[in-house]
Amino acid sequence: MADKITPKEVDYSQWYIDIVLNAKLADYSPVKGSMVIRPRGFAIWERIRDEFDRRFKETGHQNAYFPLLIPMSFLEKEAEHVEGFAPELAVVTHGGGEKLEEPYCIRPTSETIIWSKYKDWIQSWRDLPLLINQWANVLRWEKRTRLFLRTSEFLWQEGHTAHETEAEAVEETLRMLEVYRDVVERHLCIPVVTGIKSESEKFAGAVQTYCIEAMMQDRKALQAGTSHFLGQNFAKAFDVKFQTRAGSLDYVWATSWGVSTRLVGAVIMTHSDDKGLVLPPSLAPEEVVIVPIYKNDTKASVLAYADKISAELNAAGIRVVVDSDDSSSPGWKFAEWEMRGTPLRIEIGPRDMQSEKLVLVRRDSGEKKFVPAADTAGTAKEALADIQKKLYEKAKVFRLEHTQDVADLPGLLDYFGAEGMGTADAHGGFARALWCGSAACEADLKARTKATLRCMPLGDQEGIQGKCAICGAPAKHRALFARNY
């Protein structure tokens, strides 16, 4: 199995594809730009989705469902929005055997269709806040795609909220950013930087876009989620006014926020190794695999013993599977379950039974330990919790090691390997640098190094003094630059 995977150092992109295909997480599809999410990939997405869903409900949001198709004229009501999305649209021109009077697009995001209904639902401050989330498929035509990370169709959630005041809407934007940060860090074990996007990178139609940015193992950045403060832009575009507590009429304040199946790609890229997938226990379809080792004369007793251990783990709420397939060897099974990313392996042979010990192997570190069989569930729980903790810590150390303060343009060119452009390894990672705030500087650096301004990190904007690392003008912000997915 392992030899099917191109080593990370040889070709990072191919390594990623090899894992996705061999671990049967996803597959290519006959539809250009679209992917098929296979059961093992979908099971990971379900666990990510369920945790977010729980957190959204905890913070007062309700799920709803809006139409897939959007009249083209709706998109045109918000000038920046249509400009941003028009090039990516799939257009339905015929329905029920007839040419349509007005074409529809497949939703690239649902602000417009949702705000067209909010106009009917919101009359007074009593109708606010309106806190709605939708789990849905969306479609943005893409020329260059990558399984999970960038596909034309993808699955996501999109929160769309309406508020009485600007302050409340900003608070909601930041509350959901914090939910994103917390779930991605604790549940997916991916450390992220929270920050604000520059004007040129923000959502088309937003006043301000907040984001969480993660570092992959090739030191590139991946935008893992965004939360937008939309101001009154969509309320004005769809004429959504409400009677205020004071009795006057005002436009509603809005937010929207989303995470997608791209997160599955982020999990794979952050934790995996050359043997295959590495998964946080919280996301693993099976947390423990038991591999029984036997010959003909010991088969019955070893299998019975494996089932007993399995039942104990199961009773303790641990997701466990016994691989008792006779058509493959234990060695083959070890490699196969390592490929699949199962966090813990328990090996049981006749001698282990007699000595009342088990062999416990960790997927993250490869560490192998003999442990007493007496409290297998307790031992496994402890090991799983430790894996969850260590994966996060390891990723955080990696990011720290590849984040550097850079003072000026020569430094940035050197860090991002402008000379050696074209090789994935020629860049340093995240550069923390002062910035004057001009889009020209962003564009200049991107043209020279492919590095983009990922965000202006929250909590890192105090005491800005000095010069823009790119143009030398007085700096206004501290920014994080990186190549990105």
Place this chain on the structure above:
Amino acid sequence: MADKITPKEVDYSQWYIDIVLNAKLADYSPVKGSMVIRPRGFAIWERIRDEFDRRFKETGHQNAYFPLLIPMSFLEKEAEHVEGFAPELAVVTHGGGEKLEEPYCIRPTSETIIWSKYKDWIQSWRDLPLLINQWANVLRWEKRTRLFLRTSEFLWQEGHTAHETEAEAVEETLRMLEVYRDVVERHLCIPVVTGIKSESEKFAGAVQTYCIEAMMQDRKALQAGTSHFLGQNFAKAFDVKFQTRAGSLDYVWATSWGVSTRLVGAVIMTHSDDKGLVLPPSLAPEEVVIVPIYKNDTKASVLAYADKISAELNAAGIRVVVDSDDSSSPGWKFAEWEMRGTPLRIEIGPRDMQSEKLVLVRRDSGEKKFVPAADTAGTAKEALADIQKKLYEKAKVFRLEHTQDVADLPGLLDYFGAEGMGTADAHGGFARALWCGSAACEADLKARTKATLRCMPLGDQEGIQGKCAICGAPAKHRALFARNY
């Protein structure tokens, strides 16, 4: 509130729409033929979906996700399939600003795209059975729509399984039919007839379609779910062969099965009354609403007491809400929560506090009881379980009362009110009649009475002797006829 609902007897269709809109379950959308599922409607769908999902997983199925778009040429590979679905397709002709070489349709169902992948995934009997389910949106262009019951876009699940033998595939078809029956009867409290569809009513591309059929309160039938035995039709269309245990090559055997958001409409139509929605406790977003009744001087103590009772119910796993909104009267709240279908109401006033009793009101029967406050949770649990049971029994009695054996054509014309066509009340309900098996007889009866052959009930096909009720030829089946949604 109640006066917003047109009485059932006056106009059943309007009664249904009034409930859907006033209970805020769904709303019309600016997209022709599509609806918006509002949070209270979506919460019901989530509870239906989660129960099915649990049952699918229990029976060994895994979720996956396939593309929304399907190349038009794929549909044409199965002759009956394309003939059945072509008139209902929405067609995407442009993507990313360019005209597409081959147009895509939005999936009306996913057999073709899924079987195009099964060709890659199935080589040997070791890859079988393949048991996959997908939760997704689908689109079938509709001219005449009705909220939840018939909309162009709807949400559903579609199971797609592949098997070694015909017998196994038939067994799977019937297993899933039984899961459907059990969940719809026990969780949704809707009694159903399980049966086989006639040739003219079966799924386009199936060998045999099994269904569950329910009776609504206007005595019309509603198809609540279908399970198809597809034979080798799609395996042949997509050339999916596997190596058998004997070493030869054979085409794979298939099933598909689905239920949709239409079930939410079935729940509303089966149980509700002129006061609004009636919901089985299993589906209710809130099982109990507590309405505190107070004046200024008793407000604090009554609210504190209501919160205490609420906490007790909550601790017992009962979904409960306290309506402490000061801007509306208790009477208005009673009507509002009746409209919303909350199964139990608890009223708490200062006198009830002193006497340590509570007022418990059932939504289904209107029955009002004083009960001791000592074990509110136990009392509520008992009442909720009884409501769940009684709703099912009541619907079953209603169906029995409106199901009749009919022997001949004059009897059928009389039963279905051919003379009085055009009024919803002119028909009797379900007619159980012998049938020769010819499509001409089905068409004849439909033209005269609007009644269609709903199914040939399973377990009711023994000892067929006599004449077709329509044409008088020797009968082959016992069939159920009804007008339908």
